[in-house]
Amino acid sequence: MKTSWRSASLVAAAAALALTTACGQDNAQSTGSQNVGAAPAANGVGSGNDYDIGTSNPTAGAQGAQEGAGAKSETAGRLAVADNAKLGEVVTDSAGMTLYRFDKDTAEPPKSTCDGDCATTWPPVPASGASAPAGIDKSLLGEVTRADGTKQLTLDGWPMYRYAKDTKAGDTKGQGVGGTWYASAPTGKKATEGGGGAAAAELPGLSTRNDPELGEVVVDKNGMTVYRFEKDVPWPMKSNCVGECLEKWPVVEPVDAADTKGIDNKNDGRRGYVVLNRPDGLKQQSIDCWPLYTFAGDKKPGDTNGQGVGGTWYAISPEGKPLGKPK
Known part of the structure; x- marks a missing residue:
């Protein structure tokens, strides 16, 4: 019994260290504690690691x-x-x-x-x-x-x-x-820009496209540009977009790693492709431990109207870096 207890303890400690490395390396000065795996990802998607983040009191649609x-x-x-x-x-x-x-x-x-x-x-x-x-x-x-x-x-x-x-x-x-x-088109399909009701192109849950100004940017399943928020914190993982902010910047829901193309989706000790359990009950995908969003002001695939908004919102690269951010 003592040997089994000791082995279990070592496994738990190793897992905790791996997660800290995955989402903490780029922000080594952050040392706060965090609950890991408190709830499973919706439908089992994401990397298998869920993170509970700070409290908030969001409202939507008011x-x-x-x-x-x-x-x-x-x-x-x-x-x-x-x-x-x-x-x-x-x-x-x-x-x-x-x-x-x-x-x-x-x-x-x-x-x-x-x-x-x-x-x-x-x-x-x-x-x-x-x-x-x-x-x-x-x-x-x-x-x-x-x-x-x-x-x-x-x-x-x-x-x-x-x-x-x-x-x-x-x-x-x-x-x-x-x-x-x-x-809605008369067939029940989506009415799309210039498409006369044609169904939107099928894309993976997350993939990339080549933007003429920004380079390779992440897009969601509808081809909409994906952004990161510079006021968020990658470790301890925290989203600071709550309440009315979420009306303009909807979260990207969990995406199974197998449903991606061209995305750095490995939790390999250097960057984390993990799911955040938000206090408002939403689950949010991240890349390199940065929470992902789309922008309500983008009306069609290829739009980047959210780029540089407030000096805090930037299209995100497949590695999780902010694109076009002034140095």
């Missing part, structure tokens, strides 16, 4: 509650297909308000994951009273029961929403928000 009278959760009536100059054909309700789909939902089986403050900013479209016009296959219309028991309209299985900041017919201000919200 501003949206006071905007967009046209986005109220009222019946959609007879749907319509509008021809948008940039997006091609998009689905609207009977009042001409654009309908959206959310990447974090699922279509098979239909499931809505937008509740609480999210549903204030993105009001679900009720299923009752909705009908298909010419241009939409009526067999694609359906419904899903939400967590609160209400019935939400679905199109090809995808739950439909309006956007609180769309204030008049034809607005598409929700397009591309957070790299997860897209106007």
Whole structure:
């Protein structure tokens, strides 16, 4: 028994040392303690190491509650297909308000994951009273029961929403928000820039693209630029983007190391590809122990509107370095 206890202790100590090295080498002056592995990564993704970080009291969607009278959760009536100059054909309700789909939902089986403050900013479209016009296959219309028991309209299985900041017919201000919200094409697919409703290109969970000004930058599964925040701390790992900050800078959710291409995803004692357990309940992927974000101001793949914002936000390299940061 004594030998087994001693062996277990040595293994635990070695594991703790390895994690400290992985996420602490570039910031050797930070010596604070940290809980490791307090909760498993969602669906087992990430490197297998989760980190609990400091406390915060974030809020989301508060501003949206006071905007967009046209986005109220009222019946959609007879749907319509509008021809948008940039997006091609998009689905609207009977009042001409654009309908959206959310990447974090699922279509098979239909499931809505937008509740609480999210549903204030993105009001679900009720299923009752909705009908298909010419241009939409009526067999694609359906419904899903939400967590609160209400019935939400679905199109090809995808739950439909309006956007609180769309204030008049034809607005598409929700397009591309957070790299997860897209106007719906008549087929239920995403309406994309110049694509007339074509499905977005399939990419790994994290990969890279060559930016003409910044070089090789990390992008998410939708091709949206990924950023790091200079006010964050890599060790002890901490995100300082909370509350309203997260509305502009959504976190990048955990991505399995196998679902990456061109990313430094090894926790090899030099840099860490790990998942952070945030105090707001979100799980956030990191590279080189830097938490990852996208920018709500980026509307389409290739945008880098978040680059250099406030002198603290920078596109991130595959190794976790800030790109284009002044020396």
